[in-house]
Amino acid sequence: MSVGAAVRRVRAYGGQFLLLAVLTLVVTLLISGVPRLVNRLAEQGLRTQLNSEPAARRDITYVSTDAPAASTKTAMGDARERFDSLAEKMPPQVRSAVTERWHRVDLAPVRVAGPDLAARKLLVNLGLRAMPGIQDTGTLVEGAWPSETYVPSRPIEVALDVDVAGKLNLRSGSQLRMGEADRNGTMQDPVPVVVSGLFRPADRANGAWDGLPSMLRITEPLGDGEPLIVVGVVAQSALNKRAVDGWPVQSEWRYRLGTERIDARGLNEMIDGLQQIQRTVPPGVTLTVGIDVPLRAFAAQVNAARTLLAVIGAGVLATLAGLIVLAAVLAVRRRRSEFALLRARGGAVTAGARRSLAESLLVVPVAAVCGWLLGTLFPGAPDPTAPYAAAVTVLVTLALPLATLAVPAGGAARSDLVRVRPSARRITVEVSVLVLAGLAAVLLRRRGLTLGEVDPLLVSVPVLLAAAAAVLALRAYPWPLLLVSRLAARTRGSVAFLGTARAGRSTVAAPLVVVVLAIGTAAFCAVVAAGVDASRDRAAERLVPADAVIRGERFAPDTLDALGGMPGVRAVTRVLNEPDQRLAADDLGTDARIGQTNVLLIDGSGLSTVSRRSGVDLSVPAALRSAQPTPGPLPAIVSPAVAADLAKAGLDRSAFVSVQGERYEFRVAGTQEAFPLLPANTARFVILPWQALPQRVTTPVPTSLLIAGDRLDVEALRRAGDEGQLRYQTGGAVTGKERPIGVTVDTREQVRRDLGNGGANGVLAFGFVAGASGGTVLGLLAIAFTVLAGARARGQVLSRLRTLGLSRRQWRGLLLVELAPLVGVSVLTGALVGAVLPLLLNPVLGLSAFTSGTPVRVAFEPGLVAAVFALGAVALGFAVAVEALNNRRLRLGEVLRLGEES
Structure with a gap:
């Protein structure tokens, strides 16, 4: 051997x-x-997914409207003390992932006036913000930063973003008055304000500028006759004095998690830590966490x-x-x-x-x-x-x-x-x-x-x-x-x-x-x-059963014709989605007590045409496709859960649902486990045929538009959708005050690529x-x-x-x-x-x-x-x-x- x-x-x-x-x-x-x-592949995928999200999505944000607990404690001192305390109470796995953190104290925006604003007839509300270290993230263009030395007789010094100041006709040295305004616009006990300087951010992507409302842009008014909202930088001493005088303050503490510090192998521990934070929110504080959703999906x-x-x-x-x-x-x-x-x-x-x-x-x-x-x-x-x-x-x-x-x-x-x-x-x-x-x-x-x-x-x-x-x-x-x-x-x-x-x-x-x-x-x-x-x-076809879909709030009825005349568009159909509706037992609105339900209105023949011309294999139920306006309840396709609840309540032959303020009677004509345009986890829905709706005082308007076409221009579709929303808001007898949120345009090919990447x-x-x-x-x-x-x-x-x-x-x-x-x-x-x-x-x-x-x-x-x-x-x-x-x-x-x- x-x-x-x-x-x-x-x-x-x-x-x-x-x-x-x-x-x-x-x-x-x-x-x-x-x-x-x-x-390595998991880490790369996690980095890609987190980097594709807005940076603010990784913020753990605490917001409080409480004033300092004792007169001996200043607003900024209290904010700094709680800033460290909140960080220390975080679970270790969350605290170790924090790479940047900021805290600030804001004075609520109030009316501001002055000669330079009056020259352009501008109606402005000004908010004051004190945030330690803000001078290190910005570069002065004109004037000086607000002085930390408080002088009672001196006006409140405020620094503004140079672009914001230019749009408001303000410059270094502009004199303003600031105070609460009544319905007539008259200020109560105004205080003097002076623009001490103008600055430009050294890096707009720096998280210090992500606070809302933003200091780097003007917040547009919500409706006609409403003021613009701007935020300026103020010294901590001046803000402390205003807080003592009784001005309402709001503190915010933000902790940003770094993508490089979140380990794909420790996702479960990180998610558990975020859950623990949400369960232990201090009283008087609201917590916003957005990163747990992408982390759960990736996990x-x-x-x-x-x-x-x-x-x-x-x-x-x-x-x-x-x-x-x-x-x-x-x-x-x-x-x-x-x-x-x-x-x-x-x-x-x-x-x-x-x-x-x-x-x-x-x-x-x-x-x-x-x-x-x-x-x-x-x-x-x-x-x-x-x-x-x-x-x-x-x-x-x-x-x-x-x-x-x-x-x-x-x-x-x-x-x-x-x-x-x-x-x-x-x-x-x-x-x-x-x-x-x-x-x-x-x-x-x-x-x-x-x-x-x-x-x-x-x-x-x-x-x-x-x-x-x-x-x-x-x-x-x-x-x-x-x-x-x-x-x-x-x-x-x-x-x-x-x-x-x-x-x-x-x-x-x-x-x-x-x-x-x-x-x-x-x-x-x-x-x-x-x-x-x-x-x-199939998932892409379920989310977008056409070549493209435009989703918004409400579109004017003529938006379909406007889209139909665009280059490459072969067919357009309308869809109305009303989530979380209560079913009723009668026309008076008596609650049927069977839970909330998603309501979907579709044009049966239009959806069938658009899906066929888009190359989507979508079988629209005959009850929806061939329905016509006739007396009696509308034929509806419902989910098995809703069908079981209606049958148990004896309402499967006649039930009522509200759609955009009008109540419609329907009957169960069939059941289906899922339906396009609805999330895969939607277990309760009612689908009604749009073309069979009876005549009412008001006519429903679509919330989504399905389009079949070749070489569609997404930007053109987005503009057409925004214009359709604006026409609906301004074309009626009663116009809305709030500006509609911009539409989203999704193509089936893009959705399919996103699912695979x-x-x-x-x-x-x-x-x-x-x-x-x-x-x-x-x-x-x-x-x-x-x-x-x-x-x-x-x-x-x-x-x-x-x-x-x-x-x-x-x-x-x-x-x-x-x-x-x-x-x-x-x-x-x-x-x-x-x-x-x-x-x-x-x-x-x-x-x-x-x-x-x-x-x-x-x-x-x-x-x-x-x-x-x-x-x-x-x-x-x-x-x-x-x-x-x-x-x-x-x-x-x-x-x-x-x-x-x-």
Whole structure:
């Protein structure tokens, strides 16, 4: 058992040990490197998603309107004290993520007047803001910053943004008066104000300027006759004096979280910390947190992606484990005579195993360390996977000695015949595998799982299903071959008969399991990826069942004609969405007490036309499409929850709902789980046909417009939508005071791109690509092992047949006939496992996080059939090439001359 003898044996069997070392290196490389890549992709996705949001979305904002608790405490001093206190009370994971923070105290805007404002007849309200450090973020253009030295007789000094001052006709030195104004505009007890200086922000993107109302722009009036609102910088001492005099103050504390300090691996802890902050808001303070929404959405995607990666990783690692076992078994079989001779010379039963262990210790640990070190070169933060790599190294090191003990060391035997009656042990093992696979599948569906965690049951299901499918295939496929062999025996020629006969007698249990598992992993990735892609298409069509949609408040009726005349527009239809409406039991408005419901008015024929011309497969219910104005209740499509509530209350034949101030009677004409233009999680809705509405005093106006067209100009659509809103507001008998919020324009193509980009889609795409490519490559390698497992026996048969006159062409045909059933069964069984596995696991994977809540449906893909046949052809050609190379290396004549165990 010397080291030198072990080294010489490793050199003598270098090819076998090289294969074992490469497989070990790949396994430890994956264990070390893949988690780093996943973490890197998750971090990149999180950075991209957070950076795409407005910076203010990352702010934790506290706002208080309380005055200082004691007369000895100034407004600014109290704000500073609470500023530090709020930060100290944050959970550690949130506090450590804060990169910038600001606090300020504002005086509410009041009327301001002066000669320079009167010259342009401007009506202005001025707010005063004191914020420490504001001078460091701005550059003076004219004048000076307000002085911190308080002089009672001096006017209040205020600094304004230079652009704001220019629009208001103000300059350094402008004299103003400030005070509360009554209905007639007369000021009560005005105080003098002077513009001490004008400044320009050094960086407009600096978060110090994000406070509302903004100091860098004029807030437009809400209606006609209302004043403009501007905010100026005032000294802290002056603000403290105004607070003591009783002017109302408002304090604000903002803490901005840095994108680089939010770790994708600690999202759950960060979300829990934000929840804790929301539960412990101090009295008299309001809290605004906006970052928890994108963090929750991203966490849902990451958890779903990690769960999917666990399934894919289980398949890949199990395949590699099977390949290692096959490599060890093949190596021992090639050295069977050596171990038999060792026993014949008086060696113990474990002598061969000890020799194999010494050889493995020289190869496997070194390869494992190299694979681990290569994995550390991958970008990304590491996971604590070193114990797994150590366990794998130990198991692979023991694989060769255990194979030495398991493989018989006796003489040659016919091991290529399938027994008519398998042994009781084999039947027990096969039945146990089938029962375990079925039990694991049922338990997984009933129990569910926690997304983002590696569940032992989840990772075992793919392996068990592949083993069960391989067992069934092994039991089933020899019988058709037996029939084909009998038919081939009646034909001329020996190629078909000999090929089918040998294919039906081959025993490839372990290699076939590995092939099925590898191909099943690749097929699983392809099927799920196709399902996610198709579900994203459906989600985009649900959100925008047209080429584009314009969403706003209310549009003038003539907006449809204006849009219809725009270039590229082929059809336009109207939609009205009224959320959170109460259903009534009668025309008087008696509450039906069945909860709030979303109400959607659609033009049935118009929606059908727009969706058809947009290439959207949308089936509008006939009750909505063909409805006409008739006496009686309107036919309505409702959600199952609303239908059940109406039936329970006895209102399914007559109920009432209010739409823009008018009440309409409807009846349940059908139910539907979901409907376009509504969020996927909307469980309560009522859809009415617009074209069938009865005549009323007021006519409903649309809140959304669906457009079908080619090469649509989004900016032109936005302008047309804004103009339509403005016409509605100013064209009626009563005009609104508030300016309408600008419309939003979404195209289906853009929505589809947004669903496929950003977030954790990089992690998901990596899993699909790695699983599909890795499964295919490992499947081909497993097929090579399957071919090599019977290469010696085939080589001997071919040697004898060649001496009997078998031509080279017939030899290739015999190889094809013999290998085609094995390869075909392996690929088809693996593809079947890969197609069934998504149907089993899809409900528990949470992939709807990547499809805007739309359930992912895994369906039959015609392209998968073509891919399976293509893969089968490639695998068969690869198998024949491996067999030919192996026969050329073994030299068929020498195989025949040296005998069975050469």
